[in-house]
Amino acid sequence: MSTPLRTGRVSEPRAVRWLITAIALGFVGLFLVVPLVAVFAQAFAKGFEAYRIAIVEPDTLAALKLTLLAASVAVPLNVVFGVAAGWAIGKFQFRGRHLLLTLIDLPFAVSPVISGLVFVLLFGRRGWLGPWLIDHGFQIVFAVPGIILATIFVSFPFVAREVIPIMEAVGTEEEEAARVLGAGGFQLFYRVTLPNIKWGLLYGIILANARAMGEFGAVSVVSGHIRGVTNTLPLHVEILYNEYNAQAAFAVASLLGCLAIVTLILKTIVETRVDRSGRRPAHETIEGMPWESKSAV
Amino acid sequence: MSIRAQRRVLPGFGLTMGITVLYLSLIVLIPLATLPARTMTMSWAAFRETITDPRVVASYRLSLGASLVAAAVNAVFGALVAWVLARYSFPGRRLVDALIDLPFALPTAVAGIVLTTLYAPTGWLGAPLADRGINVAFTPLGVTVALIFTGLPFVVRTLQPVIEDLDPELEEAATSLGGSRADVLLRIVFPNLFPAWLTGFALAFARAIGEYGSVVFISGNMPMRTEISPLLIVTKLEQYDYAGATAIAVVMLIISFVLLLAINGLQSWARRRVAP
Numbered sequence: 001m002s003t004p005l006r007t008g009r010v011s012e013p014r015a016v017r018w019l020i021t022a023i024a025l026g027f028v029g030l031f032l033v034v035p036l037v038a039v040f041a042q043a044f045a046k047g048f049e050a051y052r053i054a055i056v057e058p059d060t061l062a063a064l065k066l067t068l069l070a071a072s073v074a075v076p077l078n079v080v081f082g083v084a085a086g087w088a089i090g091k092f093q094f095r096g097r098h099l100l101l102t103l104i105d106l107p108f109a110v111s112p113v114i115s116g117l118v119f120v121l122l123f124g125r126r127g128w129l130g131p132w133l134i135d136h137g138f139q140i141v142f143a144v145p146g147i148i149l150a151t152i153f154v155s156f157p158f159v160a161r162e163v164i165p166i167m168e169a170v171g172t173e174e175e176e177a178a179r180v181l182g183a184g185g186f187q188l189f190y191r192v193t194l195p196n197i198k199w200g201l202l203y204g205i206i207l208a209n210a211r212a213m214g215e216f217g218a219v220s221v222v223s224g225h226i227r228g229v230t231n232t233l234p235l236h237v238e239i240l241y242n243e244y245n246a247q248a249a250f251a252v253a254s255l256l257g258c259l260a261i262v263t264l265i266l267k268t269i270v271e272t273r274v275d276r277s278g279r280r281p282a283h284e285t286i287e288g289m290p291w292e293s294k295s296a297v
Numbered sequence: 298m299s300i301r302a303q304r305r306v307l308p309g310f311g312l313t314m315g316i317t318v319l320y321l322s323l324i325v326l327i328p329l330a331t332l333p334a335r336t337m338t339m340s341w342a343a344f345r346e347t348i349t350d351p352r353v354v355a356s357y358r359l360s361l362g363a364s365l366v367a368a369a370v371n372a373v374f375g376a377l378v379a380w381v382l383a384r385y386s387f388p389g390r391r392l393v394d395a396l397i398d399l400p401f402a403l404p405t406a407v408a409g410i411v412l413t414t415l416y417a418p419t420g421w422l423g424a425p426l427a428d429r430g431i432n433v434a435f436t437p438l439g440v441t442v443a444l445i446f447t448g449l450p451f452v453v454r455t456l457q458p459v460i461e462d463l464d465p466e467l468e469e470a471a472t473s474l475g476g477s478r479a480d481v482l483l484r485i486v487f488p489n490l491f492p493a494w495l496t497g498f499a500l501a502f503a504r505a506i507g508e509y510g511s512v513v514f515i516s517g518n519m520p521m522r523t524e525i526s527p528l529l530i531v532t533k534l535e536q537y538d539y540a541g542a543t544a545i546a547v548v549m550l551i552i553s554f555v556l557l558l559a560i561n562g563l564q565s566w567a568r569r570r571v572a573p
Contacts, residue, residue, distance in 0.1 A: 012478055017385055024381040025393065027374040030422075031446055032399050035411045038421065042414060077320075084316040092310050100317070106325050109553055111507025112405075113527040114546045117534065118328040121335055126539055128331060152324055176306045185308045207401075214404030216510035221531060234406040234510070241410045241514065250414075253407040260402040267402075268395045 039257040042250035054240075054251035062228040063236035064255070066144065070151040070219075070232060071212040077152055078208050079201070082159025086197065087189075090167025091175070101164070107156045115153050116221025119146055142224030147232060150218040155208040162204035163197055166274075170196045199273040206270060210263040214256060332550065335543045347544040356526040357548070363437055363525075364505035367444035372498040375452025376490075382453070383460035397453050400446055405510025412443050413514040435517030440525065443511045448501030455497030459490055459567075492567030496560060503556040507549065 011017065044051055054060065085104065089097060107115065123130045123140035133140060140146045178192045194201075216234040223230045225239065233256055240249035336344065347353065381387075382394050400408065416423040416433035423433055433439045463486065471481045509527040516523040526549055533542035 011384070012482075020377055021381050021385055021387055024374070024378040025387075028378060028393055028396065031449060032396050034421070035408065035415060035446070036396075036399060036403070038415055039407060039411050042411070081316065081320045084313040084320075087309060088313040088317050091307055092314075100321075103321060103326065106329065109557055110329070111509065111527050111530075111546075111549060111553070113509050113530050114332070114507070114550065117530060117542055117546055118331050120534060121331040121539060121543065122328055124539070126537065128334075149324075153328065156324055172307055179306055179308070188308070210402050214402075214407075216404060216406040216409075217527065220510075221534060234404045237404075237406045237410060238514075246410075246414065249410055253410060256404045256407050260399060260404070260407075263402040264395050264398055267398065268391075 036257065036260075039250060040254055042246065043254035043257075045250070046247045050247055051251045051254075054248035055255070057248070059228050059231065060233075060236060060248075060252055063231045063233045063252070066147065066231065067213050067233045069144070070148050071209055073148050074151040074155050074212045075205060075208050078155055078159050079205060081156070082163045082204060083197075083201070085160040086163035086167040087193075090164045090170075091172050104157050104160050107153055112154060112215065112217025113221055115218035116150050119149055119153075119222050141222050142226070143230060146222035147219055147230060150222045151212050151215060154215045154218050155212040158208035158211065159201065159204035162200045162207075166197050166200040167193075199270055203267070203270045203274055206263055206266050210259065213259055332543060332546060335539065336547050339540050339544065343540065344544050347541045348548050352520050352524070353526075353529060353545060355521045356524050356529050356545075359437060359440065359523065360506050360526045361552075363440040363444055364502050364508075367441050367448050367505050368498050368502035370441075370445050371448045371452045371501045372494065375449060375497065375501075376456055376494060379453045379456035379460055383457050397450050400448075400450055405447070405508070406514075408446055408511040409443065409514035412446060412511065413439075416442060416515065434515050435519070435523060437523060439515040439517070440512055440523060443515050444505040444508060447508050447511050448505050451501040451504060452494070452497035455493050455500060456490060459493040463489060489570075492563060492570055496563045496567060499556060499560045499563060503553060503560065506552060506556075 012020070085100075089100060120141050121127050123133060123146060125131065125134060125141075127141070130141065138145075140149070174192050174196070175188055178188050183191065214234060215232075216238070219232055220235055220238070223232070223235055225231065225235060227239065231239065233252060237249050237253045237256070240246075240252060378397070382390065382397075413434055415421050416426070416439055418424065418427040418432065418434070420434070426433055431438075433442055467485055467489075468481050471485045472478070476484070507527060509525075509531075512525055513528055516525060516528070518524050518528055526545060530542045530545050530549075533539075533545065
């Protein structure tokens with residue numbers, strides 16, 4: 001991405017270059033720029049006052065609070081896991097290491113709907129643990145804990161898959177030296193390891209946060225759609241839209257649109273840092289694949 | 298998985314490994330294991346009846362067909378975008394580059410409602426198309442449009458680094474030996490990009506099959522016509538038909554894993570080809 005362009009002598013004729021660029025930019029414009037602009041255009045279609053009313057409405061604020069709550073639980077937990085996994089998998093060799101890497105990617109491999117489904121099968125009224133838990137007063141699915149669980153699940157691999165390859169690429173020499181010089185475990189991590197992984201860690205957090213705040217399918221399945229109680233921002237967008245209140249739906253959606261823009265900006269800034277630290281080539285991750293591409297499967 | 302380690306200087310292997318395995322099991326492995334476990338409790342006849350129900354079969358056909366078309370469109374245009382971003386300089390290139398990841402960053406529900414509004418018969422893009430007799434929203438074409446949006450970054454982000462890493466000397470050598478530009482592109486550049494291109498296509502395809510949020514709004518969800526498989530899972534769940542939902546999910550999961558294996562195979566093929 002940040003590699004200098006090769007404006008070599010060998011290239012296509014000027015007319016062909018222009019044509020290809022025009023087609024590519026036309027495609028990007030049609031499929032990316034127009035939808036992004038339309039979100040904000042629709043949000044302000046009835047003026048600023050209507051926009052403000054849609055945002056400060058109590059159900060919207062409750063949804064915003066729940067979205068922030070879910071992300072603020074899911075992201076730190078996934079950071080702790082990601083750093084632990086990075087240390088164990090990146091710094092040590094053991095059997096089953098490859099299997100472990102594959103298992104960590106599993107949440108990317110399943111449909112969001114299936115991610116929600118498994119929690120309903122576990123904790124639902126007719127699930128495995130659900131009846132017992134509900135009898136004892138613990139409602140997981142169709143309540144806030146279910147939303148948090150689903151959010152943790154879908155944002156699970158992001159930090160780990162950024163941190164593991166960096167820990168691996170940095171190697172163990174610096175830590176070993178610090179160890180020999182008498183550094184304790186915590187000191188070792190804080191003074192030696194953390195400075196090396198900080199940009200990759202931040203990159204993972206940005207991606208995990210975007211997914212945690214924006215998840216729709218998995219959260220939708222476990223939520224039960226109770227207004228003001230189990231509604232996250234994306235679910236609130238859906239409810240408003242299905243109530244034919246398109247302007248309010250787009251007003252709320254514009255908040256998520258801002259989240260997306262901020263994510264893209266931070267991502268671009270941090271990406272150059274990750275590249276520049278020279279620990280890995282641009283876009284490379286565990287399997288040598290670009291960002292999130294595994295999420296695909 | 299036996300964890301046998303040599304003598305280590307670094308501390309903390311036991312602790313971090315413990316956290317990793319425990320958290321992975323609690324959040325991912327145990328929940329996912331409920332899926333095959335639940336299937337085991339179903340009779341084979343009941344399982345087969347669910348997954349061969351015409352409505353379910355129609356949903357598989359739509360999910361697979363629309364995903365395939367969307368991935369193919371992305372394969373063509375995504376390749377052009379990757380080429381332009383990697384090779385040409387033009388004003389705003391960095392902005393376009395950053396924008397490519399929008400489908401990853403924009404929540405799917407937002408993508409869903411905005412695409413529906415744009416392509417509805419009264420929308421910015423839907424109205425001129427409707428005048429020409431093309432309906433997009435609430436048709437299989439609409440499903441495909443939504444899947445093109447979600448899949449766009451995969452082909453671009455898979456191809457772009459490979460194009461950037463292509464050694465320009467290869468092309469220069471071929472040109473100086475008298476190859477025309479078209480010859481060089483077809484015989485030198487394309488074969489080098491082919492594995493990554495196919496991988497990007499497969500990734501976009503695989504992602505599209507499971508996609509839910511961006512599709513449910515624009516599809517209109519008419520049984521037999523515009524109902525995707527993930528939506529059927531949700532519908533079954535809302536009727537408390539856990540067994541039915543699980544059966545459909547298991548079939549989807551099998552398709553996903555077959556694709557995952559294919560993609561892993563493609564990636565190791567690509568690595569072997571790139572390696573000197």
